[in-house]
Amino acid sequence: MTDKGGIGAQQYQIPPPKTQGAATGGQQLSATATQFVDKIDPFSKRGTSKRRRRLVNSSRYHPDSEPELTQLQLIKDAPATEQSGLVIQKLQQCQKIFDFYDPVAQLKSKEIKRAALNELIDHITTVKGAITELIYPEVIKMVSKNIFRVLPPSDNSEFDPEEDEPTLELVYELFLRFLESPDFQATVGKKYIDQRFVLNLLDLFDSEDPRERDFLKTVLHRIYGKFLGLRAFIRKQINNMFLSFVFETDSFNGVGELLEILGSIINGFALPLKQEHKVFLVKVLLPLHKPRCLSLYHAQCSKNFSLLIASYNSLKKDSTLTPQVFDALLKFWPRTCSAKE
Template sequence: APSTDQQELFCQKLQQCCTLFDFLDSVGDLKSKEVKRAALNELVDYLSTNRGVLVENAYPEITNMISTNIFRALPPSDNPDFDPEEDEPTLEAAWPHIQLVYEFLLRFLENPDFQPSIAKRYIDQKFVLQLLELFDSEDPRERDFLKTVLHRIYGKFLGLRAFIRKQINNIFLKFIYETEHFNGVAELLEILGSIINGFALPLKAEHKQFLMKVLIPLHTAKGLSLFHAQLAYCVVQFLEKDPTLTEPVLFLSFLPLKAHCTRLVIRGLLKFWPKTCSQKEVYFVSVQFSAISVCYVMLVMFLGEIEEILDVIEPSQFKKIQEPLFKQIAKCVSNPHFQVAERALYFWNNEYILSLIEENIDKILPIMFSSLYKISKEHWNQTIVALIYNVLKTLMEMNCPLFDELTASYKAQKQREMMKEQERDELWKKLEELQVSRASEVQNNSHGSPAALNNNNSNNNNNEPQESSDDVEATAVIMEDLHQDTTDIACENVSCAK
């Protein structure tokens, strides 16, 4: 067509492509569907190869065609118990057309002649909100396009940035505390990773709040394994921007949340460290897997994220979190599940973490020693035992005198525990002997002659209170010793646990 008519034909093609077809009917309107597909291909090629196409009156036609084709109510899932890790997703039936519309939208946003000052009249908050709703599509192909489109919009429309962040925030909060289902969490987190990377310093209060109130609680959400890599990347991006957030983030994950909010990222991960196997934590396994195995999977994931954080932590921040952190690592090393113990022991393969440990060996070795020494003697998995021997050797080389002192202290404590146990056994033995003696005496009395019984009864009237008192006193002494012994052992165990 002549160049003077091309703009008019372009708009006519856009209007032609606003016609929708039912792709659930695989045999209906086949010719019309093919005509539209060809028209969409022409539009994509025309926009890609020509300059001066994006005149002002083309913007409403373009955005109307795009909105008509991609904005729709997503159908309910065919499988209410859909598991993204086990089940095949439901693919969009109209994808042959929708894919081309997304490609056209990307060419539109990336075109050198694109003018955000004109486009902002049509690509507004309503447009963005409808776009975000589509992230719940089961079709991974659509979510991948949406991810790129939203990233382009965020980059070109400065006035929409705060709105986009707020709406993503709302989607995550609804996902965590209400629906527990949203298909596009991983894609939205991937976009956020790029957004966080571009945050200016110092970080705004709203950005820190997003980290603590949204990203950290996402560690408790259903389907964590599906988006954990993207989530960990976002957290690490925050810590690289502001290392002072490291302490609060870890503590929120492993320990109860502190009222003092200034200690906010390592504290975050510590709070949500999985301790029990609730229904939320068995989200991604099929029924044949036990809930306890899911907890082990989550522990391994958390340990991986902690290592990523420690890779970027500053030594000054490490000192603030080393004690609670290595108490948790000691528990993981002692875990009977070999993958959890193995993942925790792999920390000693990281050169930077090793340098931090060596710098603070006087604090860390006393925390780790008891668990490592005990498991080296008792763990069922020989691979874990070999890893622990290597770790113990490394720690010994870092501070041999302290290592020897802890070894002697540990052995002395074990000796005391053995002696206590022997004393307990002896006390129980005495108690049993006393009971047998009393039972035998009662039996002998019951088998005597009537005359002897009368005499015994007469004699025992004077002696019985004294004998009964002696027996009671002896029993009381033994029971008191047992109680004290049990209390001592309990106190020692609590002390060791701490």
């Protein structure tokens, strides 16, 4: 942590936390509790409390007034003719979102959903022909309802790995197994994985959870590889996100992950380079050296970031771009790192 007081900031004593009175609800705190209070950042806790209140009141959650989920038969125990229908039923059950901030609410339903997701992952991975045309819309609908949401504003506190619903990771895992399955057909999937779906995925790259961003990176890379009709759209939207980050917001959590995706994309560019690709390098990629928060994503993906530029030069894709690369680096780098000037 850096000293936010700046040079010459005066030293002062932080008063000890109150262990009794109104600040503690009228209760006398024990010695252990007193030690715990010492470690509390009131601003961080206040922000987290506000976020939790927003989440508890979210309309996404399955209301308590509705009945609990029903335990269904195991897919492997059902006759082969009934397994596809059972898969659809379980996918529909997994569309329900539960409030995991309430540890005692709907425990049965939460466990049924978790078990169903694990079972579906195993079924899609191990059973040949498990992915039929009928389950495509149900998978996309289930994934959309679970992962697409309005991300809470950053409260400048450290990320809490327990913030998101515990089953979210299982949903991403199921979607990845679905996309990577030998049974997956892009000709069928393109009916449901469209530009709107991709836009919603890209919005999630601003998540504070690095685990979620890592899943998103892999998912988007698989979609880019399987859906040729979406490739130009994905590149264009990533360009727009970078331009907004550099020239408008100066804040975006997923820069590193998107750069890793672009590292693979650029390596696949055919010769001669299209004008679109040259413009991307000069107008979008190189200005990423400009933001003050460069170090946050440069340290994360320095190898990949260097790879992006090297793709144009080391691979001899277009050596005429070399002067523009050096001019841009000399222009932008000193603004964020004077030691390099």
